Amino acid sequence: MDVIIVDDDPAVCDLISTIVKRFYTWGEVIPFSDTEEALKYCKGRDIGVAIFIVDVFLGGVSGFYFLDEVEERFPTAHSDAIIITGNASDDIVNMCIASDVNHLLEKPVKPYALQLAVRAIAEKYLKFAKRLFQDPDFAKNVSGI
Template identity: 80%
Template sequence: MSDGLDVIIVDDDPDVCELISTTIERFYAWGKVLSFTDPEEATYYCLGRDIGVAIFVVDVFLGGSSGFYFLDTIEEKFPTAHSDAIIVTGNASDDVVNMCIASDVNHLIEKPVRPYALQLAVRAIAEKYLKFAKRLFNDPEFAKNIANF
């Protein structure tokens, strides 16, 4: 079990998966960086976790499946999976953009992945959790209300 906000990478291309993982590990300090080339293995791992919050970096096409299907599969365990996802694609066509919009995915990166684009997208998602944690820590009344919710 992780004590932080993990980044889970799912891409069926081992080279791309390693590149994304290495890039994120260079700057990410708020949790573990985990990568999977097998979507079924990633699904099994995610559904077995205790904590249902993570940042996802997912390829649009995962062999015979899609990254959107992967996010749908884990959504019960990770209710914010879609909004906490970065979709990676070789071609950001209108169809891919429309799928992102329809699926509540706000981050889309085209291959070849530019490190700064990946860093900004990951940090944008992490920042919302960092701000929330800071507010919980600094505002006992807010924390009490959340605890009673």
């Protein structure tokens, strides 16, 4: 499962990418400071899952708009997203809640907070995969859905 980082500030995007690359081993870390390039990349991928780390303000669009736009290819984009912002106001918190985003971090991002948020998202998939391998009855029930 890849981590896709979108922040229109190249320095912040590089910093977050560097932090994530230090601990993340379950997929690639793919940073974008150009929102259009990130949208093109995401829309060109097969349907799947990824962890998204997205700035709340991306130049002319919002991070929530970005997640809406990639949802066709990544159906769990909102619940697998970490929104980052310079100021976590009540409005931004309410937008996260309304958009099914459960992780919000303020800049400057603390590396441990970012690691815990990424691990929380990755862990749900790792636990699910482990259960599929260890419990044949559960796997059979899931394959019938």
